[in-house]
Amino acid sequence: MPVLLLVGAGHAHLYVVKRAGELAAAGYRVYLLAPRFFDYSGVASATAAGALASDAGQIDVRALAGVSGVEFHEGTLESLDPEARIAVTSDGDHLSYDVLSINIGSVVAPAGMHVDPVVLRVKPLSGLADLDARLRASGQQGATVTVVGGGASGLELAAHLSVRSDVVQVRLVEAGTLIGADLPEGARKRIVRLLAARGVAVHTGCVVRDLGERQLVCDDDTEISHDVALLAVGLTAPPLLVELGLGDGRGVPVRATLQHVDRDDIYAVGDCARFLPGPLPRIGVHGVRQGPVLLRSLLMRVRGEPLPVYEPQRRALSILDLGDGAGLAVWGPRWWYGAGPLRLKRYIDRRWLRTYRE
Ligand SMILES: Cc1cc2nc3c(=O)[nH]c(=O)nc-3n(C[C@H](O)[C@H](O)[C@H](O)COP(=O)(O)OP(=O)(O)OC[C@H]3O[C@@H](n4cnc5c(N)ncnc54)[C@H](O)[C@@H]3O)c2cc1C
Structure with a gap:
């Protein structure tokens, strides 16, 4: 039974954890090593400045793992032996894995x-x-x-x-x-x-x-x-990745399959990855869109099928929350300022957060 260790509960891993039943059905035992709470950046400025409640962007990762049948280890990754395939946690626990995926964000x-x-x-x-x-x-x-x-x-x-x-x-x-x-x-x-x-x-x-x-x-x-x-x-990748020998300030170098350039058993997604086919901006949308690719990849590798690749879309909608009810939406060269963009942002953010809170 292959052991999948997910490190960090970033956007892509939240997607995978939510659908961990599919991985269990394919034969995986799934572990998640992460802090108890995930903070969603879409509302971060508003919560930090006090415009929204401080927990408005929080997801209880332990609760999500619990309902998804994922074994949760609260903590962070401290060190890694990629040859022996052992991850050491901040509590000193040693976690063995067959497949490792890293989604630890940026600094x-x-x-x-x-x-x-x-x-x-x-x-x-x-x-x-x-x-x-x-x-x-x-x-x-x-x-x-x-x-x-x-x-x-x-x-x-x-x-x-x-x-x-x-x-x-x-x-x-x-x-x-x-x-x-x-x-x-x-x-x-x-x-x-x-x-x-x-x-x-x-x-x-x-x-x-x-x-x-x-x-x-x-x-x-x-x-x-x-x-x-x-x-x-x-933003840059966490210095931990250099200490682990998995990458540099630009992140873990990954192929289009989201696998480490030299290691088929290690994936990296979101801000901590350096997508070798072409640089990606450090925005949440890539982590969100990489989630389904990662899940499919994990399912296909146990079936011995060719792995899917991540194809970033050329443009992404971005909406800035400018306080006092104002927002600014940008789509390529087009933009829209006013109360409407902020309402749209709140709707998108609430819908996304609800997925992982229910
Ligand atoms: C103020 C602010 C506002 C932003 N607003 C937007 C926005 O509106 N839209 C947008 O697209 N992007 C926005 N961004 C960018 C966005 O934050 C990042 O691109 C996005 O969060 C990256 O997602 P991720 O899944 O890679 O990592 P993250 O969302 O950062 O998640 C990584 C998780 O890994 C955990 N972790 C860290 N280290 C370890 C470790 N060693 N072991 C285990 N777990 C670990 C962290 O606690 C965290 O929960 C904003 C950024 C900032 C700073």
Whole structure:
């Protein structure tokens, strides 16, 4: 009976766990090694900023595994012996496997920047859990917040925080010349106008050298002070993968079949994978779409059939939650700003979350 060990309860693994009955019917024993709760990024900015309840994006992974007949080990992966096929958990347990799949997400990568440990990081999402408490701790005078990184998550957080009554000033600091550089030009300008109207001070061309508890320093010696700082620069694969010898900062190198480039018994999916046929942005949609491919692959390999490949779609709908009821939907060069996109986002997010909560 082949043993399948799923490490991490990211989007693709949640899909596989939910349908683990099919794997059991094909002869697998399925184990899941993961923290008890999964935090959904689609609502992360809203929960972190207090616009939604703190548990609005949480999935109880242990409960899902329980109803799906998957043996759950609460914890994280610490080390791996790929030759002996043994994974060691944070509790020191040794788990043997025949097939391993890794879906452990990503972390914020502040290359070349010194960052004080108290600074909040947007990934892993658990790093945002303290934001609300930190803001409240600033007392009656209100907090000054610096968000470093003008990409999607930095924009969402800056926009959300700018409408909080206990935040007196939001500063958005970006190394490049533009914020929202990946957005269509019109959408980018719309967000710039929104942030200006909400009093957000945008500092572009500021390459942060040192991000401290109360102050940041840029390469040109500009200093910006704050009560709370949030690091929202680009995402990279967890350093653990290098320690395991499975990949580098770009992730676990996988073929189109989602299998490790050199090891047929190891799969990697989502943000922690480096898709060799072509680079994929670190967005949840790839993890979601890789779930069905991974499940089919696991079923087909026990039948000795050719394995399916992941074919990323060229475009994905992305919707930013900009706080105060506003959203911005982007589909290729098209975009739509207003209450409608946010309603659509909430509908999509609720439907997805419901699948794994029932
Ligand atoms: C603020 C913010 C908002 C975002 N909003 C969106 C959005 O609206 N839409 C979108 O498409 N993308 C969004 N993203 C990007 C999105 O978060 C990622 O692309 C997505 O979460 C990746 O999914 P994943 O399944 O690879 O990993 P994750 O969703 O990160 O899941 C990985 C899981 O593995 C667990 N884990 C970590 N290390 C270990 C270990 N050693 N052992 C076991 N388990 C481990 C983690 O606890 C986590 O539960 C956002 C990102 C941020 C930071």
